[in-house]
Amino acid sequence: MENKSITLISGTRKGIGKALAQHYLKQGHRVIGCSRRAADWSHPNYCHYEGDIADESFVKTLLFELRKKHHRLDYLINNAGIASMNHCLLTPTRLVERMMQTNFLGTFLLCREAAKLMAKHQFGRIVNFTTVAVPLHLEGEAVYAATKAAVMSLSQVLAKELGGYGITVNAVGPTPVKTDLIRAVPEEKIDKLLNQQAIKRFGKLSDISNVIDFFLKKESAFITGQTIFLGGVV
Amino acid sequence: MKDDIRAIVNTSVLAIYETLPEAPPLTLSNDLELFGKQGIFDSLALVTLIVEIEEKLQTKLSIDLLLANEKAFSQQHSPFSSIERLVDYIFANVDQEKDSGK
Numbered sequence: 001m002e003n004k005s006i007t008l009i010s011g012t013r014k015g016i017g018k019a020l021a022q023h024y025l026k027q028g029h030r031v032i033g034c035s036r037r038a039a040d041w042s043h044p045n046y047c048h049y050e051g052d053i054a055d056e057s058f059v060k061t062l063l064f065e066l067r068k069k070h071h072r073l074d075y076l077i078n079n080a081g082i083a084s085m086n087h088c089l090l091t092p093t094r095l096v097e098r099m100m101q102t103n104f105l106g107t108f109l110l111c112r113e114a115a116k117l118m119a120k121h122q123f124g125r126i127v128n129f130t131t132v133a134v135p136l137h138l139e140g141e142a143v144y145a146a147t148k149a150a151v152m153s154l155s156q157v158l159a160k161e162l163g164g165y166g167i168t169v170n171a172v173g174p175t176p177v178k179t180d181l182i183r184a185v186p187e188e189k190i191d192k193l194l195n196q197q198a199i200k201r202f203g204k205l206s207d208i209s210n211v212i213d214f215f216l217k218k219e220s221a222f223i224t225g226q227t228i229f230l231g232g233v234v
Numbered sequence: 235m236k237d238d239i240r241a242i243v244n245t246s247v248l249a250i251y252e253t254l255p256e257a258p259p260l261t262l263s264n265d266l267e268l269f270g271k272q273g274i275f276d277s278l279a280l281v282t283l284i285v286e287i288e289e290k291l292q293t294k295l296s297i298d299l300l301l302a303n304e305k306a307f308s309q310q311h312s313p314f315s316s317i318e319r320l321v322d323y324i325f326a327n328v329d330q331e332k333d334s335g336k
Contacts, residue, residue: 064292116285164278 004045005029006070008062010053010110011080013039015179019205020077020212021046032066035080053080053106063113072121075216076114078107078128081148085140085185096143103147108154111169115162124167125216128155132175132233136196140189148173152227159225168224170215175203175231198232207231235328238295240321246286247317250279264318273315280314291324299327 007024011017012033018041021031025043033039034049042048049065051058066073081103084095107128118124130152133145151171158169175197176182176190194200211228214220244262251260251274260266260274267273269280284301291297301324306313313323 060298064298067289068293116289119282119285120289165282 002030002070005074006032006066006072007075007077008032008034008066008073008110008114009077009079010106011035012048013037016174016177016205016208017077017079020079020209023205023209024075029075030070032062032070034062052102053110054101056109059106059109059113063117067117073114073117074124076110076118076124076126077212078110078126078151080106081129083141083144083182085189086143087140088142091143099143099147100150103144104150104154107151111154111158115158115165115167118167119162119165122166124162124165125220126155126158126162126167126169127212127215128152128169128171130155130171130173130227130229132173132193132197132229132231134173135229135233136193138193155227156225163224166221168215168220170224171227172208172211172215173227173229173233174208175229175233177203177205177208194231196233201231203230235295236321236325239291239324239328240317242287242290242294243317243321243324246283246290247274250275250283250286253282254279262317264316264321266317268316268320269312269314284314287320287324297328297331299324299331301327303327 007029009017009021009031012021013035017033021033025031025045030045032047032049034051034053036050036052038050039048049062051062053059082099084099086095111126114126115124128151130148131145133141134149134152138145155169155171162169176193182190194202207230211230215223247262247268248260251257269275275283288299288301291299306323311319313319
């Protein structure tokens with residue numbers, strides 16, 4: 001069986017997902033990534049799958065292929081997500097459905113199928129993505145925050161359900177990071193948000209990977225069901 | 235097909251049973267109670283069994299099935315209560331998938 005750590009990361013075409021994939025490739029992991037479109041980057045130890053994580057058959061096929069090729073999965077990082085700022089009175093139903101599908105359903109499906117494979121080896125680390133918009137109750141982010149609150153809750157319950165299989169489930173809640181996800185958010189909104197943090201600056205990719213590194217560590221076997229918010233948001 | 239499914243269920247039951255601490259020797263029979271008052275598995279082991287069977291159905295018979303679906307939970311008698319019920323339930327699901335052209 002392969003010695004390299006096997007790591008599955010969603011949303012690796014760009015932004016935080018791509019940076020995380022490259023971070024773990026540098027650490028010698030074999031990384032499997034996915035996104036709705038093809039990746040414009042490559043690495044000998046990276047394999048990219050194109051598809052929608054909210055599509056059950058895509059997720060099942062992805063994990064089937066992964067099991068066939070690598071026989072196990074050590075780490076799952078559920079990074080893929082979509083955001084949109086809208087006043088609730090101006091939020092189209094389709095947008096609510098899309099955010100719920102990608103942010104929550106996609107995370108759930110990947111957790112479920114990954115945990116089936118991890119359970120066989122009595123080891124696994126799952127890290128989900130929530131956001132500081134949850135504890136800060138940010139105006140204009142009702143739906144986004146609700147989908148990410150669902151992810152937090154999911155992580156806490158899965159931690160209990162999967163603890164017996166040696167699988168930990170935790171979540172990281174980043175502050176705004178300069179990526180496409182917040183490109184359309186007005187500057188004054190971002191400033192207002194940063195001012196609510198204990199440490200008033202944008203998050204860096206290394207802030208996020210540092211928390212994930214901690215969750216993935218072998219020594220973190222007793223850490224599960226936890227959410228770490230960055231920037232001193234409580 | 236039903237014999238193949240039965241073989242997978244039997245192998246999986248034995249494989250999961252062997253992982254249980256201090257489990258006495260087990261004789262397989264069609265009416266062996268898997269889950270319930272006299273069942274050999276607790277809920278955690280039953281989940282592991284379901285996952286094991288789903289994987290074997292996929293790898294050995296190329297059958298992609300979610301065993302714990304709405305139908306399973308709405309049945310009066312749990313399909314997971316005995317080996318026979320489980321085999322019948324899987325066979326019926328596979329048949330239905332074929333009919334629906336999946």
